[in-house]
Amino acid sequence: MSNPPGHQPAVVWFRDDLRLGDHPALHAALELNRPIVAVYVLDEESAGIRPLGAAARWWLDQSLRSLATSLELLGSRLVLRRGPADRVIDELVHETDAAAVVWNRRYGAAERAVDTRIKSAMQARGIDAHSFAGSLLFEPWTIQTGQGGPYSVFTPFWRSCLAAAPPRPPVPAPTAIAPWDGVVNSDELDTWALSPTAPDRAAGLRENWTPGEIAAQAALDRFLATSLADYASRRDEPARNVTSRLSPHLRWGEISPYQVWHATQKVQRGASGSAAASGIRFLTELGWREFAYHVLFHAPDLATANLRPAFDAFPWPELDPQALKAWQHGRTGFALVDAGMRELWRTGSMHNRVRMVAASFLIKNLLIDWREGERWFWDTLVDADPASNPFGWQWVAGSGADAAPYFRVFNPELQAAKFDPQEQYIRENVPEYGTDAYPARLVDLGETRRAALAAYERVKNTTV
Structure with missing residues (x-):
């Protein structure tokens, strides 16, 4: 589709920046005095892009609805496309005869590779392509x-x-956005089926959060x-x-x-x-x-590889699926851990102090590889972040940057006594606590702590 030069739009590519206020890319596009085509691309196909977890997909669904409403109130609309971003952005630029493409930067290696390819392809065609610091x-x-x-x-x-x-x-939010007057096809958000259905956890998420x-x-x-x-x-x-x-x-x-x-x-x-x-x-x-x-x-492989290579020698035992499942569903017999894991499943979030305690228990009392916990959090957290989530797990494991000392093992009972002395948080999330219905302790804290420290000593002795 060809348009007079004054009508060539600027494409604003929304990603992890689902807002109108302090949006440098949108602000720059508006300063071009061109109509705007706002697009979000659900890219689950480009090499290295990590698919979203279930809770994060629910949040994305709700946040996109909120952003679409905000754009409509300013006279614009949100175009939704699905597929590899290289192809989708190229198609959208061709369909609209766009003169510019702008976005706010991302920092993962796979995301940066996608952005670099798109910027190079656009600039080779004489199309302005710029990225901005917004995150x-x-x-x-x-x-x-x-x-x-x-x-x-x-x-x-x-x-x-x-x-x-x-x-x-911060850059002020726009008060109006001139829409492009051409025809642009958009997916219907419902067809993306982002909200979890098996099992349906959306009720608890809706009860506790309002995205947007x-x-x-x-x-x-x-x-x-x-x-x-x-x-x-x-x-x-x-x-x-x-x-x-x-x-x-x-x-x-x-x-x-x-x-x-x-x-x-x-x-x-x-x-x-x-x-x-x-x-x-x-x-x-x-x-x-x-x-x-x-x-x-x-360290782009932060979610899968120990930041400190010495930890590659850590002697993880064979995975006990039942122990992992007990941890995931808050049935370890340790009340603070169980309260946190049930809060996570119900609300898509967990208090930060409890996250550290739950992570330490998995790694150092159950001797389960930190990557198992990172994957579970990635699927169940609404704030599952590609940097903070693996960074936090490696911090607790002792394998990451500025890591907790290997000999630090959070005792869930002492942590509960110190930070939840009235057991208010525990009883809110584990209603059967203190009754015969509450599960027995999965492990002995003293024995497992000693076993963890012995395993960590082996890693320590391999460090050069």
Whole structure:
């Protein structure tokens, strides 16, 4: 289809940035003074692209509906296409005779390879193709050690980030978007069947979450107004509602880290005491997200390969499927672990402190490879993030960057006594706890801890 030059559109390719506010690619496209074709591509076919887990697919379904509504209110629409992104974007540019294609950058190796191919193909045809920084405050290649390499320890990494140029202000959301007046075919979202049906877990997810940009901004506002002051002192208590609940909104880009950063700093400037300290602590957690992506950029196989090669020698025993299943479904006989795993299955999320305890139990008490846990979290978390999820599992295992010391084994009973002393979180998620219906303990904590430490000593002794 050929159009007069003034009517050639700009294609805005949405990915993990399902918002209109602080969307640098969309902002740049609007400055071209061209009509906009907004597209989301469900790419499950390009080499190396990891298929989404069930909970994440549900979130994506809801978030795309929200984004489509927001675009329609501004006079535009969201085009949905499915297939390898190289082919889909090429077809869309041909169909619309687009003059430009823009997107916000991704940082996994497979995603970067796709983006590079598309940019090269577009530029070879004389079509403007540009990418922008919209998902990270500090892009991985901009933060380097004194020797010019990547960081492997968080504290110096974050210190280097804070010494760099401060994050840019958020870009305002548009008030109108000129649509392209041609015909563009779009898939019907329902045909993608993103919501899980076998089993149908959508009811619990709907009950606990509202995806979309509006809900993301509301969550940030609510956290800053009501919970920030207690964040530093109470964030490890799973029964306390003092966390931001922003992780899935950040994972899907319904809110940008720039928006979170500047909104938090604005509150900090007028705060003192605990609120000021909590603001620093909260932004440091945002820093851990940055660090996970820094590591992923330099170690693209983070979800499958030990970052520290010495751990390839770890003597994992033969997998016990029944033990893994008991852990997955919260029937280990250890209440805090079971509460977390049931919360995960019911809500698609788990309190961060409990995530560490549940992960430690799988790896160091059951001696099950961390990759089994990473895969389960990938399928069940609504915030299953390609960087933070494997980074966290390798941190607990001791095989990753800035990892927990190999001898750190989270004792679930001591952790429960410290962080859930009234058993409020446990009883909310394990209603039969304390009755004959509750399962017996799967293992002996002392014996399994000793076995784990012996196995880790073998790894330690192979390190050169």
